[in-house]
Amino acid sequence: MQGNQTRPTQLLACPAPAKLNLFLHIVGRRTDGYHLLQSVFQLIDRCDYLDFSVRDDGVIQRLNEVQGVPAEQDLVIRAAKLLQTYSSSQLGADIKLTKQLPMGGGLGGGSSDAATTLLALNHLWNCQLSRQELMALGLKLGADVPFFLCGTNAFVEGIGELIQTITTKEQWFVIIEPGVHVPTPSIFSAKELTRDTKVVRITDFPDATNATWKNDLQAVACTLHGEIKDAIDWLSQFELSAGLASAKMTGSGSCVFCSFDDEDSAKKICAQVPKQWKSWVAKSLQQHPMNTWLQN
Known part of the structure; x- marks a missing residue:
């Protein structure tokens, strides 16, 4: 499938939107220390943006510096490598990340960047993973990543992995x-x-x-x-x-x-x-x- 000559080789200015927690309740704690929560996650139109270009040599690299985030620790690079391993893709990617969302702001920027990376490279590499497969993969990167992969506003429970679509009012x-x-x-x-x-x-x-x-x-x-x-x-x-x-x-x-x-x-x-x-x-x-x- 990856030999398909019609597959795109670039996706530019891919949005990674922020989220707001319209509420966030802690309702318990698991024996492994993880907290159980309930929340409504609201997508908003403030975004980071990512550029992806396919490489044929399997190399995955970030083209720009991101202050405070070494490339090897970046969820974007980790997401790309996770997808590459899981799908056995022989392709790689050059990635540019343009940050607008503050780190440590509670807006989910890193998780959203990872989700957009999985969505974009699943398409560019023609991995053909379903949304549900991507969400399961995203959970390995962080509890908020599946929400951004789900792609709609949601009532979220558990440690963040139990997601029910919800319609919120325009505001x-x-x-x-x-x-x-x-x-x-x-x-x-x-x-x-x-x-x-x-x-x-x-x-x-x-x-x-x-x-x-x-x-x-x-x-x-x-x-x-x-x-x-x-x-x-x-x-x-x-x-x-x-x-x-x-x-x-x-x-x-x-x-x-x-x-x-x-x-x-x-x-x-x-x-x-x-x-x-x-x-x-x-x-x-x-x-x-x-x-x-x-x-x-």
């Missing part, structure tokens, strides 16, 4: 990057972390009045990094109502967000964000943008 988000990097292990290992939040059902979301949609990691992160608390406090001035409009942290931090029903409102608030913080407006997505590029 806009003001996102603030407080300028701190939060190592995920420091949050999950904290003694103060709540690990017994009551389990909710997918049908509860988002209208249940008996559930508080929060991020259980937020209190610990705010204790460790006052900048996160400051950003949440600032955004909280603009809450439209209780519930999903509430300002909160995404993932294990450090980025925080607040949702708005229209773009103009979000842009007006974003323009007021204090200059010491990076900020931007993002729109909700219903599908991963790679879904329109590739048919799996």
